[in-house]
Amino acid sequence: MQKPVNQSSPETSAHREQCRRQLLAEMGIHCLFARRRLPGAGPSHPQIFLPLQASDEIGVKARPVSADLSSAGPVVKAEALSMTRQILQETEEAVSEAPQPVKPPAVGHTDRADNDADVAESHQSDSQEQEAFAFSWFTLDYRLAVLVMLPAGQPRLSGSSRDMLQKILAALSQDYRTLRLNEHNFHWPLPDDLGLPADRDAARHTVRGFIARRMREQTVANVLVLSEQPPFFLGGQEESQVAGLYTDEQFGFSVLCTHALHSMQEQPALKRTAWKAMQILIPRL
Known part of the structure; x- marks a missing residue:
């Protein structure tokens, strides 16, 4: 056993x-x-x-x-x-009890194509190539800066236009009678071929960067724009329009837009209309 x-x-x-x-x-x-x-x-x-x-x-x-x-x-x-x-x-x-891998849901190519089409349609205006333009920027002091749109093909403000601008500023305030104008020019498209986009949205961002640099040098409370049409790169026209003035939504300064200098030189009758619009700036200076 x-x-x-x-x-x-x-x-x-x-x-x-x-x-x-x-x-x-x-x-x-x-x-x-x-x-x-x-x-x-x-x-x-x-x-x-x-x-x-x-x-x-x-x-x-x-x-x-x-x-x-x-x-x-x-x-x-x-x-x-x-x-x-x-x-x-x-x-x-x-x-056998280990969790099985979960497959991600398949993405519908039709829905994605529809969304891409909607986005492209909503940004169609911004994606169009922006026509060439140029302007001169003058910072006077903390109260006022002037943006003058230039005629096509003109690299800087002409002597006659500069004299007219000096007279307008002297009429707005006595402090500007002997002020020396310091001109900063902006041209679009950029003179150097850097391979950057040339659409309207790219132009807006580039101009905003130019203005931001001027504002870092000297902040201003008001900007006088001498242009045939309100510039597309200054925002807030419809939101805060009060007696011809509107506030830029990014920089916070008040903007007044009236006739361009070269237009007033070609049509002297426009000077009276422009001067009447500038009266709102006098109490601010």
Whole structure:
């Protein structure tokens, strides 16, 4: 009669561990962990930790596998096989319960094309190529700056136009009678071929950058614009129009737009209309 195996014996635990490793090796699974606990090692599988702990406490050395199998008998071998099957089953369940990757929803090419068409239509006016234009900017003091639109092909303000501007400023305020005008010119498109966009939106951003630089040099409260039409690059005409004045929404200065200097030179009758419009600036200077 075979002697029953003591399940609580440390030797039996070591035998079971050896049997388990033997069965795993026969199935092509090799255990690559140490027999004894390594310093700093993480926790092992609960089915592996107990026999390792028992062998560490009593310092049991491994016997030859053939002797273990012959002495342990069919009970130990059956238990080791059951333990191996349990480990494999738990592994399969863990893999099956892993979350499956979720595929992103397909993007409708038709909807995207419709959206692109709407955006292109809404920005059609800004994407058109902007015609060439030029202006001169004069910063007088913190109260007033003057923007003079130049005729086509004219690089800077002519001598006759400069004299007319000097007379207008002297009539607006006595402080400007002896003031020397410092002219800054802007030309679109830019004279250098930098490969930049040439549409209306690009022109607006470039002019706003030019004005921002002038404002960093000297902030002003009012800007007198001498142009045939209100410049497209100064915003806020419709939102804050009061008695011919409107406030630029970015820089905050008040803008008054009246006739261009070259138009008043060609048609002297326009001088009276322009001077009448400038009366609103006198209390501000």
